[in-house]
Amino acid sequence: MRITRNALLSVCLLTAMPALNAADKVSRDKIKGLDEQVQDIKTDVLAISTELLQLEETLIYPSNTQVSVFVSVAPDHDVRLDSLDVIVDGEEVTHHVYTHKELEALKSGGVQRVYTGNVRSGKHTLEVVLSGVTAGNDEYRETATHTFTKEEGPSLVEVSLFGSNNNIHFKDR
């Protein structure tokens, strides 16, 4: 018998050894060097991103006309939010459909900037429409309206959902 027991056993032991694999052919130092270069380029690209965010703000949403709507959600509630509409002065400006990840992020305390736009100085109406499903699997829909005054600086409106007092609560920030 040409295949000896020891030869096969040695192969079998090799199979059980942890990841003695293809990485051997690639220098560890080279991997580390590349990893560091990737980290450097991440720094550069992040700096560009930050600069572009600031450029976008001054160019497209200058503070004298800027309005932003933020959404936060109470951690414990039994409505599964499907979508949210934002209507400014009677015109629908955003229709956002939520993913599972986004809902989890909101439940964990994250705040979503759902809309940024421009309005003239003065009073404006903001309407929010929620759609979803209740714990009892019934369709859920709720609308609330808020009036805000656009002044010199950026207008920030926080929409808190499913708090203790009412389902949609507005706060000018």
Next chain:
Amino acid sequence: MACRHIALLGLCVLSATGVADSSNASSPRDLFLSESFYYAEQGLYFDAISRLDAELQQYQRVDERQLDPLHIHANYAEFSVGDFELSYRMHRKAGRAIQAVLEGNVSAAIRNEAAYRLARIYYEKGEKVNALHTIERIEGDVPVHIRHDERLLRAQIYTVNGRFSDAVELLEKLEKVEGYQGFAGYNLGVALILQGEEEKGLEQLDKAGQLKVDEDNEPALAIRDKANLTLGYRLLKNEKAGSAAQYLDRVRLQGPFSNKALLGAGWSNVARQKFDRALVPWNILFKRNPTNKAVQESLLGVPYAYANLELHGRAAVLYGSALDAFGAELVRLKDSVASIRSGNFLKVMVREEIKLDSNWLIRLRELPETPETYYLMDLMASNDFQALLKNYLDLEDMRQRLVAWQGHLDAYEDMIALRRDYYEPLLPGIDERFRVLDSKIRLRMEQRQSLDDRLQRLLVAPRPELLATADERMALESLEKIAANYAGNDGPSAQEARRRIARMRGVLAWDIHTDYDRRLTEAFEHLRELDDDVARLERIYASYVRTRQAATQSYQGYDDRISLARNNIRQAALKVDRLMKGVGHMLEAMAIAELEQRQERLEQYRVQARFAMAESYDRAVKAQQEQAHGGIGEEESSP
């Protein structure tokens, strides 16, 4: 994801401890900081970092920082950027992540959690000394939810750094903690063996291999299997095949270690010359997916056992089947290598739909057009491959962003050009009209000031005639004229007229003097009304100036910024492309090396199978001939 929760909870922790950061439960939450958590919670660390960075830069530029809501959480925001960078695998020593971990002006609990994660990154990347230095920075309060994980990691880091006794000490304590018995027990066994205490280590692995765990607790079941597998193979290596079998038999038949366990169980029986018993596990393994290394080995093992049981005909047939299987697998490997060389592997790695699916790695195995993905699970066993793949995906994400940004800049430039075309012809005319209006406004403002001054003087030195009404002034002028007509006339009618004129003047003077206080009050009221109008005028004026300024700013002053951004994007895109080529090449090289290693092994198997098959045929034929000769002999010898 748990690590992210603490980041959010951090605000509460800070308020509870009152450390450096002055945030508290009643303080308003900063929307922009919370927005960055929204992205971080979804694993979108790039967006989390850049948005929070933009907000922090803006905050640092303002004169009155205390008016910015971020000032309450500024320390925490600074820490969070570093913390997100850590999660985005930016752990360079010079980076903010390290600074955040080691010098962050936040509570010990938060800092320690970040240090724990940094140490884990170092450990996973094989930077064992850095991992040790980082984990040893942890002191004081460690958040409850990572307390035991931190001890387990610390023990693992001690083990890889050769500090076995420290590791053993930690693991002995951790082994008593509910939920950690398996992981701590297994690591304790390994640490003891590495420390040279073979017997104690094996006993420990035996203990970890017998733990009672819930049937739905897959990680605990897997670590129990791993303990039994390690123990079994360790005994096989120590030539204690008889003892090894019982431990290998403990490994579940449907688990990540079952193939290796079945293979080992077979060899433990072969080592004891129990070939028939070796066939039991190997026949199970034999029918499994032939891509698996253990299954491939069993394809040789089963006929080898049959050959030793003197069933050479069956062995020869099975060697033939093994040759077919190896041939098919070699074709697949060859196709896979060719596919990788043509760049398909990297294209599949960055497919969008794969990113959306949490089971993408499993699904990748089902892509018929890219056979190489079938071996991805094995490749992913290497931390280096995983780290490179993550880097490649990050680079691809950045590449896409850079391409999109170039488009954004084009759009910005178009927008600026449109604004310039719209405003530039209009603004000179508007400015001219504004200059006229401005001079009129200035005149009116001077008049208003003059009125104010005069009224102020009247308060000190009353001059009632200055507050005469227009009718009164006209009446007085008329009386002057009438009086002038009678000048030099001493007739009785003239005297009567002068008397009446004097009386009329008296009446007017009476009215003007007696009504003076009311008139002065009224004048001040009118001035206040005028002031209201002036204030409105000033608001309109300021609003106009702002709008006028905004009109100019909407298209002026962007050229340099856009040009710089465009240049930076171009430079970054070049670097990203170069790095993608480097990382991609390395990934391909690793994948090809892995597949070629498999090819070499299969070629060896094939050679062995060919020889063994030939030998089995020979023996089978020989046995048949002997049987036939034996029969003839018997026939010949029979009467």
